[in-house]
Amino acid sequence: MSVEILTYSALGARLNISPVAARSLARRLRLPRSLSEDGKALVTVDLAEIRHTPHPPSSRQAADVAQWTTMVAALHVEIAQLEASAAGHRADFEHERARADRLMAELLQATAEATAAREAAARLEGEVAVLRTRALTDSSIDRTERRLGQLAATLVESDRKAARG
Structure with a gap:
């Protein structure tokens, strides 16, 4: 002892x-x-009082190792599938992002054109109002009619440009 x-x-x-x-x-x-x-x-x-006999390695441990190995391999396969899926989603995202950028550029262009058209319409309306008041006060109707014709031609041309854009 x-x-x-x-x-x-x-x-x-x-x-x-x-x-x-x-x-x-x-x-x-x-x-x-x-x-x-x-x-x-x-x-x-x-040590005389301790009665310990080590257990031999069991076949269960070998089976556990094989089971864990197959699980790890299955997880590797699943990771590869998820990475492929993520790559596909990333490509979709990039495509939609480019599409959204194009649409935003078109929207900004249309907004600029609409603003320019509103400004031109306001300017032309101002000129028409001036011509109408001149027509009421001025005796030279020919000049006024000629200017109204030019304004009408300008309106038609602006309308055609807006329709093309």
């Missing part, structure tokens, strides 16, 4: 188990523990 003070790795070497298993065994058996000067855990143990 000799009591020894061992580290987990030394205890594991004596019992033919890993240091992690030795630590687990020490905790399970509630063996007294302390710290060495270098910071390692020391366990006070009487």
Whole structure:
């Protein structure tokens, strides 16, 4: 009955188990523990009282490894499929983004043309109003009629330009 003070790795070497298993065994058996000067855990143990037989590696562990390997392979396949799907979605996004940019440019162009047409219409309406007041006050009807004809031609030409744009 000799009591020894061992580290987990030394205890594991004596019992033919890993240091992690030795630590687990020490905790399970509630063996007294302390710290060495270098910071390692020391366990006070009487090896004669410990009846521990290490379990041989079971075939279940090999089956678990095979199962995990197949699961990892399946996950790799799923990741590849998701990456391909994401690439397709990215291409759709880029296409729609380009389309939206084109539509925005067309909208800005149409807005500018509409503003120009409104300004031209306001200018022409002002000229028509001036000509009407002149026609009422001025005796030279020929000049007024000629100017009204020119204004009508300008209106028709502006209307044609707007229809083409």
